[in-house]
Amino acid sequence: MDLDVLVIGGGPVGLMSAALLDAAGVRVEVYERNPGPSSVSKATTMHPRTLEVLSMLDHGDGRRVSDVLIGQGRKVPHAHFAALPSRVDYRGLDTPFPFVLMNPQWRTEHALADYLRGRSVPVHYGTEVTGIVQPDSPADSPADSPADSPVVVTLAAGPDGPERTVSARYIVGADGAHSMVRHAAGIGFPGNPPTLINFVADVELAETLSEAEYFWRHDAGLLGVMPLPGGAYRVFGIEAGDVALPAQEVRRRQNEPLTVKELRAAMERICGTDFGLRNATSLARTSNSSRFAEHYRLGRVLLVGDAAHVHLPAGGQGLNVGLQDATNMAWKLAAEVAGWAPDHVVSGPAAYETERQLVARRLLDDTLTQDALMHTFSPAGRALREKFTGFIRRGGEVFEELSGWLSGLAVSYPQPDGSHPLVGTKAPDAVLGGDGLLRSLRPDRFLLLDFGSGDAYAELGGTRVEVRAGQRHTGAWATVRAALIRPDGHVAYAVDSAGAAGAAGADAAAEVAGAATAAEMADAVAAWTRPTVRGEQPIRA
Structure with missing residues (x-):
């Protein structure tokens, strides 16, 4: 067998997957059909949670x-x-990164490619994968196929030689919306067909805008203009007549190249000026097609990013959710490769598919909501936008919901019955002193944070768990006695000083137990860091 994991697709999500797998000790390589890293801007918006997970990747010289x-x-x-007038303010968020980072996507891709190059992880550019064949195994029980039964991948003939095959224990498909991996694995991709066609371009303008501006003309359309690093601008929008179209018409027009002349005309119709449009470095048409994969994993094939979900491009959420898919997937797959992943992490309630499909459903709902707000050019649409703008401006519940979701900081995973309220939530950086929690996370081990005095949990440290002294924080964290933090920064288990232990699968007696004991935490550690033995008694997780 050639590899542990072969990642197909060398965009940011594929490179992130490979980087985290490599950091966990997995033999991994990337195959990308394009001849080199992209030079196209595509997504330009990076939200706080994405910057947090990128902090896990250490260049070895102090830089992340x-x-x-x-x-x-x-x-x-x-x-x-x-694109509503009231913005969602990030400055009060509990994160080291209380802002949006504007950066063209190619810079993210180059930064990850440079990281992999420094780690000597091969990225094979100009290599097209044309087919994959899985070993025979039950599709709903990926762990049951023999570890020595590889997935065989066919590589197209190219300048370097004839068609050939390579093998790997697992395949990660990060090859975009038209994923060959998804098709080859027979994974369905249901959803909503496109109904509109909009435009997006990176341009040079004679006029200067210091911050993003959005222009509405309800009989003409919507235009957004956002400054990018280096003096360029992202221009996006839609004309009022380009909504409620047949899917066939949308697909036909999406395949037609957008010209500078067409872009200039649209800008002038919507807001009366082209802002001195000089040049465009990229021009594209996009749609609101929204779909997500029926399975994120089938046998030994896993999907991440656009291969798993597509939607209206709104606020850069596709790139951000894709990089966070990779963060959730990589530590679990690495644990499986290394032989220490329990069943509930491989194919149960804490599995990659189980947790991230829930996020994809929310992502599609969120972008469909924005679709209705942005593209309803009628008096009803105007009233809806004004109402929603007021909700954001006033703060409160709607603002909290939007800031938590868009930033990614409030994304949490389902809590088993009887769990501590923090289980499944993202642990804040400040619960660990020194460099903070984020820079202490590693994809091959858990952190056990002890908020008490003494060394009650010291003996639980080992290869898969590092015990550290926690630092008191606010809110629900103020009473925590100890917490087990997953490699992706989410809480696996927590117990309060007063004694009410919360644990996945814990019985009623354990839930109301007194002071936390090392034995209880030992059960939690074992439940998350050792493979399930068939026929054994359930362990409190």
Whole structure:
């Protein structure tokens, strides 16, 4: 067998998957059909949670990938929702990164490619994968297929030689919306067909805008203009007549190239000026097709990013959710490769598919909501936008919901019955002193944070668990006695000082137990860090 994991697709999500797998000790390579890293801007918006997970990747010289990107990008203190006038302010969020980072996607891709190059992880550009064949195994029980039964991947003939095959224990499909991996694995991709066609371009303007501006003309359309690093601007929008179209018409027009002349005319019709449009470095048409994969994993094939979900491009959420898919997937797959993943992490309630499909459903709902707000050119649409703008401006519940979701900081995973309220939530950086929690996370081990005095949990440290002294924090964290933190930064288990232990699968007696004991935490550690033995008694997780 050639590899542990072969990642197909060398965009940011594929490179992130490979980087985290490599950091966990997995033999991994990337195959990308394009001849080199992209030079196209595509997504330009990076939200706080994405910067947090990029902080896990250490160049070895004190720099994290997030540091590199922040040094190149432009910080903006707020995000937009559906291009509404009221912005979602990030400055009060509990994160080291209370801002949106504006950066063209190619910089993210280059930063991750540089990281992999420094780690000697091969990225094979100009290599097209044309087919995959899985070993025979039950599709709903991926762990049951023999570890020595590889997935065989066919590589197209190219300048370097004839068609050939390579093999790997697992395949990660990060090859975009038209994923060959998804098709070859027979995974369905249901959803909503497109109904509109909009435009997006990176341009040079004679006029200067200091911050993003959005222009509405209800009989003409919507236009957004956002400054990018280096003096360029992202222009996006839609003309009022380009909604409620047949799917066939949308697909036909999406395949037609957008010209500078057409872009200039649209800008002038919508807001009366082209802002001195000089040149365009990229021009594209996009749609609102929204779909997500029926399975994120089938046998030994896993999907991440656009291969798993597509939607209206709104606020850069596709790139952000894709990089966070990779963060959830990589540590679990690495644990499986290394032989220490329990069943509930492989194919149960904490599995990659189980947790991230829930996020994809929310992502599609969110972008469909923005679709309705942005593209309803009628008196009813105007009233809806004004109402929603007021909700954001006043703060409160709607604002909290939007800021938590858009930033990614409030994304949490389902809590088993009887769990501590923190289980499944993202642990804040400040619960660990020194460099903070984010820079202490590793994809091959858990952190056990002890908020008490003494060394009650010291003996639980080992290869898969590092015990550290926690630092008191606010809110629900104020009473925590100990917490087990997953490699992706989410809480696996927590117990309060007063004694009420919360654990996945714990019985009623354990839930109301007194002071936390090392034995209880030992059960939790075992439940998350050792493979399930058939026929054994359930362990409190």
